[in-house]
Structures are given as structure tokens and as C-alpha cells.
Amino acid sequence: MSAPEVGNIFHRARGRTLDAFPEEKEREWKGPFYFIQGADPQFGLMKAWSTGDCDSSGDEWGQEIRLTEQAVEAINKLNPKPKFFVLCGDLIHAMPGARWRKEQTQDLQRVLAAIHAAVPLVFVSGNHDLGNSPTAQSVAEFRETWGDDYFSFWVGGVLFLVLNSQLFYDASKCPALKEAQDRWLDEQLSVAGQRRCQHAIIFQHIPLFTQDVEEDDDYFNLAKSVRRELADKFTSAGIKAVFSGHYHRNAGGTVQGLDMVVTSAIGCQLGTDTHGLRVVVVTAEKVVHRYYSLDELREKGLEDDLMDLMKEK
Template sequence: MAEEALAKARGRSLSAFRGEAEQEWKAPFYFIQGADPQFGLMKAYAIGDCSSGGDEWDQELKLTEQAVQAINRLDPKPKFFVICGDLVHGMPGTPWREAQTRDLENVLKGLSRDIPVVFVSGNHDLGNSPTPETIEEYCRQWGDDYFAFWAGGVFFLVLNSQLYFDHSKCPEQKQAQDQWLDKQLAVAGKRACKHAVVFQHIPLFLQAPDEDHDYFNLERSVRQELMDKFRQAGIKAVFSGHYHRNAGGSYKDLEMVVSSAIGCQLGEDTHGLRVVVVTAEKIVHRYYSLDQLNNQGIEKDLMDLMKPN
């Protein structure tokens, strides 16, 4: 089988980070988090019909090219680049989805081959009410919808958050992820990892753990169950997208980080990426506009963030 140009998760793991060496802490590192390139949304939003697939995505394509260029120029290089869902705007079975997917993959192939891409599934990737068929389609194209990997001595979990939002059409897939997640959280709780981190598309919450449920967060009882499980296992932070604005907060010692979009903005934030620095003592992060990352060095920021407490 030919090697994929973009290494994608298979067998619930990521080949780029296989091996016991990645389970050992050696030194501080950083990774880049992006979210919602969502090819097609900007046109759909501009005409006031976000339910359409969006028949133009030149703006998103250019913004994602700018993101790739910004990541490639960083020195030292990030450990990986994670995209927290809504890769394209066209829902499963809609026009333009195939072309949007092809264009996004071609742009991402421009990323330096020594910077792995971590794909996280979003509601537009799977459908608001995913089915076994839409999940299978996503997995063929982008890799597993949930998986775990070790990188630099840190344990990372990637979840299919749509199964927590609406699993009415795929209850068996929801049950399978639940069982798998419990096993992975047991690993996180028992292993002496420096940190454990979760990536998902839909945030647990936007500002406060007890806020009301709406389109942009998880239902309160589901949210509470996950927050308690994560805390018990020692998860330090959950990184997500979906909101197209920066947001977040804390539930006790669990941090919820919501990053704005590479593509369409629904608030006052700029198209950007989040730089996440991991040291032995802490996980710290800053959101940068694409212009900032391309036009000014952030090496000093990285050095400052990597300093011990």
C-alpha cells in the first residue's frame, strides 16, 4: 500500500508518533492548533445561507495556504499541527464537498513533511446527525474519527464530539467510543505522563461549566460526565474549535480552550492559529493572527513561554 502524503490515524493510533520513545519526557515542545478551515462557509455566510454547501472557497484556500506557510517558517518546528474539525463546509452528500476536500488536502500537502497533521472530525465533516456511513466516509478520507497518541511524553486523545452531540443514528459507534475512551482514560490515570490532553471539535462549554446548552457546546449532563471523567484521569486541557471565536474557561483544574477559525470568523477575532507550549510544569498557549505568524518572529514568545515557573 502506498504511503499517504498526509499521515492519518489508523487502528486508533497515529503512525507518526508510534514507538515507546514518544512516551518519555525529554524537553519542552510546542504544537500548533487550528480549527475550522471550513472551505465554503465564507461565501455561504456572506449570502446569509449557512445551510448551503458554499460554491466558492477561494478565500479559505488562501487563508489555509497562509497558515501552512506560517507553520513552515517557524523555528524550531512544532511537534505537530492539529486541526480541530470542520475541515470543509459541504455536509456529507452535498455538492462541492468532494472538490472542497480535494483542495484542502492539496493545500495541506504543502506542510513540511516533518510536521505531522492531526485531524479531528467536526459536525460538517460527519453531519449534524452522523450515521455509520458518514463516519465511514470520513475515516476513509481523513483517518480514524477517534484515536490516541503519545508525543514528547504527553498523552493525547482525539475524540469524535459529534457522538456526544447527537448519536441518534449511530448508537453503536457512540458505545464503542465510550468503551474505548474509558480504557484510554484509565491509561492516562495510571501512567506517569507529564500531561494528558484532549482534542475535539465541539467545546464542552464556551465560558462557564454550568452555562446553558446550545448549538456551540455540549448538553449539560453529557458535559458534566465528561468533565468529571477527564479530571479524574488527570486531563489538563481540552482544545476545540466550532465557535469561530476565541473563548474558554475552567472547570476546577481542567482548562477548556476554544480557538477561533482559520476560515470564516463569526466574531471580532482574526483568522489565526494557537501556539501551545508544553513544559514539564505547565501547558500555556497564545492565539496569533495569520499575519502575525507570517510577518513577525514569535521565537522570543516561544522562549518566554517555555521558561519554567
């Protein structure tokens, strides 16, 4: 299969960077901006959850299609436009090799193709995209379908790192891939640690923790030993925030000044939150954010709220 053309909206992450933002033009701070974060459209989960069989790949995803269409519609109405729209993993529900995976992928790409051309898409890999225990083959499939599984890019003097959190969760079937990401991450954190950027921000699917860095290990966080090591690395490098999904609820906390932001789903909700998106404003001094329901964004817009967010301490 031939490599996708550069600039294809689903393959903008290539060579460990994002072609939408040329580094030579984006290394300098240019003033406040905002972006949109979403997570877990996960086409197929709502049907699987309703039947009590979440291990199935979900044979119907009409609700997720409609919700993701609403998300795209809401983003397209925003003025001014966000710098980008990042989806923090679990793009679809069917695991690698499972039934309906191709169809779910095609439908999601069809919906996302309607995003405004001025809003680049940024894709983060999740456990359903790669498998709970990823393999070289499943990672290669993701790269062919969505672009690199980890990469960095600059926007207006801010360094963004996109990580493959499955390699922190269970890399037993692809240890060489984990070692490669670890080396690359240390290099990127060195850049951040030398404070050559206005801020540094991380996107990954699985959060370090959902409430507290000392919480017990479970399905929705990284193992305590791993999260502590990463949290130490991130805080030492001056990382401002980590944005994630996976939990299907809004959550998070702080550790040594690092903001761990867990964003609920566009698709299936496992708590009391509404289907929604997070608006993240980056100013010279801070990174502030607020979660909105899809209806709020479509009906209200953001012009007044953006001004308020830029004033928040």
C-alpha cells in the same frame, strides 16, 4: 477502494493511533516542545455566511484557500518546527452528501500537502465533516478521507486523545459507534489517571462549554448533562486541557483545573477575532498557549515568544 498507504499525510491515524509517533519511542518525557492548533478552515462557509444561507454548502471558497495557504506558509517558516499541526474539525463546509463536498476536500488536501514534511498533520472530525447526526456511512467516509475519527498518540511523554465529539452531540443514528468510543475513551483515561504520562491533552471539535460549565445548552456546546459527565471523567483522570474549535471565536474557561480552550477559525470569523492559529507550549509542569493572527505568525515568527511561553506560570 483500497486502503491508503501507511504514512500518507492524510491517513496517519490508523488502528486508533498515529503512525508519525511510534509509542515505544515517545512514552518518556524528553523536555519542552510545542505544537500548533488550528480549527475550522471550513472551505465554503464564508460565501454561505455572506449570503445568509449557512445551510448551503457554499459554492465558492477562494478566501478559505488563501487563508489556509497563509497558515501553511506561516507554519513552514517556523523554526524550530512544531511537533505537529492539529486541525480541530470542520475541515470543509459541505455536509456529507452535499454538493461541492468532493471539490472542497480536494482543494483543502492540495493546500495542506504543502506542509513541511517534519510537521505531521492531525485531523479532528467536526459536525460538517460527519453531519450533525453522524451515521456509520458518514464516519466511514471520514475515515477513508482523513483517517480514524478518534485515536490516541504519544509525543515526548505526553498522551494526546483525539475524540469524535459528534458522538457526544447526537449518536442517535450510530449508537454502536458511540458505545465503542466510550469504551475506548475509558481505557485511555485509565492510562492518564494512573499518571503514567507527563500530561494528558484532548482534542475535539465541539467544546464542552464556551464560557462556563454551567452555561445553557446551545449549538456551540455539548448538552449540560453530557459536558458534566465528560468534565468529571476528564478531571478525575488528570486531563490538563481540552482544545476545540466550532465556535469561530476565541473563548473558554476552567473547571476543577481543566482548561477548556476554544480556538477561533482559520476561515470564517463569527466574532471580532482575526484569522489565526494557536501556539501551545508543553513544559514539564504546564501547558500554556497563545492565539496569533496569521499575519503575526508569518511576519514575526516565534523564537522570542516560545521562550516567554515556556516561562509563563
